[in-house]
Amino acid sequence: MRIFVTGASGWIGSAVVPELLGAGHQVLGLARSDASAQAVADMGAEVLRGDLNDTDVLRAGALGSDGVIHLAFVVPSVTEAATRTDATAIETFAACLADSGKPLVVSGATLVTPGRLATERDELIAAGPVAARITNMRAALTAAERGVRSALVMLPRSVHGRGERHGFIPQLIAAARAKGVCGYIGDGAGRWPAVHVKDAARLYRLAVEQAPAGAVLNAVGEEGVPVREIAEAIGRHLNLPARSLPAEEFSGMLVRLLSTDMPASSTITQDLLGWKPTHPGLIEDIDQGHYFV
Numbered sequence: 001m002r003i004f005v006t007g008a009s010g011w012i013g014s015a016v017v018p019e020l021l022g023a024g025h026q027v028l029g030l031a032r033s034d035a036s037a038q039a040v041a042d043m044g045a046e047v048l049r050g051d052l053n054d055t056d057v058l059r060a061g062a063l064g065s066d067g068v069i070h071l072a073f074v075v076p077s078v079t080e081a082a083t084r085t086d087a088t089a090i091e092t093f094a095a096c097l098a099d100s101g102k103p104l105v106v107s108g109a110t111l112v113t114p115g116r117l118a119t120e121r122d123e124l125i126a127a128g129p130v131a132a133r134i135t136n137m138r139a140a141l142t143a144a145e146r147g148v149r150s151a152l153v154m155l156p157r158s159v160h161g162r163g164e165r166h167g168f169i170p171q172l173i174a175a176a177r178a179k180g181v182c183g184y185i186g187d188g189a190g191r192w193p194a195v196h197v198k199d200a201a202r203l204y205r206l207a208v209e210q211a212p213a214g215a216v217l218n219a220v221g222e223e224g225v226p227v228r229e230i231a232e233a234i235g236r237h238l239n240l241p242a243r244s245l246p247a248e249e250f251s252g253m254l255v256r257l258l259s260t261d262m263p264a265s266s267t268i269t270q271d272l273l274g275w276k277p278t279h280p281g282l283i284e285d286i287d288q289g290h291y292f293v
Contacts, residue, residue, distance in 0.1 A: 002026040003208055004061040006052065006089070007071030009039040011166065012107075012159060015201035016069060017043045023205055028061055030072065052085050055092050062096035067103035067149075067208050070140075083132035090136055094143035094150070103208045104150040106140040108133070110193050110218055110264035111154070117223060118193075118264040120154070120216045144213035151211040154218045156193035156264060157257060158225070159200055160282050162290045168192075169282075171254060173234055173291055182235040183245035185258040188228025192257070193264040195221035196279035206273045217269040221277035224263030233286040 003020055007013040008029025020027050021044050029040035032051040040047045050057030052072055062068050070093060074082035093104050109130070111118040124141075126134040143150040160169060176182040200219045207217055231242040247255050269275055280288065 001066040001208070002028065002064070003067050003069055004028045004030070004048070004065035005045075005069045005071060006030045006058075007073070008043075008045060009036040010071060011164060012155075012197060012200060012204075013071045014039065014043070014163075015161070015197045016071065016204045017045050019198075019201040019205045020208075021045065028065055030057070030061060052089050055088060058089055058092045059096055062093050067105070068093045068097065069105045069204055069208055071107055080132070083136060086133070087136050087139065090140050090143075094140070094146060094148055097143070097148045099147035101147060101149055103211070104140065104143055104148050105204060105207045105211070106137065106150070106152055108137040108152045108154045110156050110220060110262070112260060112262045114261070118218070118262070120218050120266075120268040141214055141216070149211070149213045151207050151213070151215040151217060153200075153204055153207055154216060154264075155200065156195050156218075156220050157262065158192055158194040158282050159197050159219075160194060160285045161197035161279070164197070164291070168254070168257060169230070169286065169291060172230065173238070175250070175254075176231075176234055176238055176240055179245075179249070180240060181245065182231040182238065182240050182242040183249055184227045184231045184242070185247050185250070185255070186244060188226060188231060188244065190227050190259060190261040191224025191263045192227060192230070192282075193220045193223055193262065194225050194282040195219050195277060196281075196285065199277040199279050203269070203273070203275050206275055210273060215272065217273070218264055218266040219269070220264050220266035221279070222281050223265055224261075225282045227258050229283055230286070233283050236287070237289060237292045
């Protein structure tokens with residue numbers, strides 16, 4: 001297959017592209033800068049210059065391919081402008097692929113279901129600070145009604161691995177270095193689902209190859225890693241204590257992420273596609289030390 005990938009040079013895209021190429025697919029990668037274009041070319045993919053706001057470029061990429069994996073987003077991704085751009089991109093892809101049966105794989109995030117594991121069968125309710133993004137996820141799924149083999153890959157809070165520089169683990173490390181303590185909120189029992197980036201990449205490949213229309217797939221390698229254990233693992237490398245800190249010591253999304261229990265399951269996904277995570281878990285990955293180079 002010839003797959004059009006947005007966000008091809010990003011953290012997840014840089015794992016997805018080699019995974020696709022290694023399986024014999026051709027890849028057309030969207031690149032908005034010279035540096036991104038070089039990174040995409042260095043991976044062995046064809047480059048399409050442009051960004052998410054250029055619908056003519058997106059249309060050309062989708063119409064010239066056998067499927068689309070949409071990974072790119074505008075930072076910060078929850079702003080009105082970013083979610084509007086994302087909505088337009090998804091609609092452009094859906095319109096281009098309508099009545100073709102071709103795949104459209106769009107990224108989402110695992111849900112929070114208080115008191116239990118989130119699963120692939122949980123309803124996508126557009127509420128809270130990410131309501132607009134959930135609306136976009138739902139729009140991607142409804143493309144199945146237009147003859148598109150659309151699917152969602154729901155990413156957990158940590159997509160970790162060698163080379164991660166901008167996710168929540170690097171943010172926690174930076175905060176620990178600045179404060180002199182590896183902090184968590186409350187008793188630190190809140191859990192994050194996690195996945196190694198290479199396991200996530202393999203799921204994207206399986207999704208574009210065989211996921212049924214309307215599928216919701218949880219890219220979860222570990223159902224829930226306690227944030228206290230994450231802080232302690234960071235502390236081992238920085239030689240800093242790990243302890244509870246007031247919520248006011250943190251900023252942005254980290255406040256909610258450190259104070260909410262949000263485990264998630266991928267049992268349905270694994271059974272559906274035969275996907276089995278095989279790479280190191282989050283604590284093992286932190287213990288390997290490459291985050292601290």
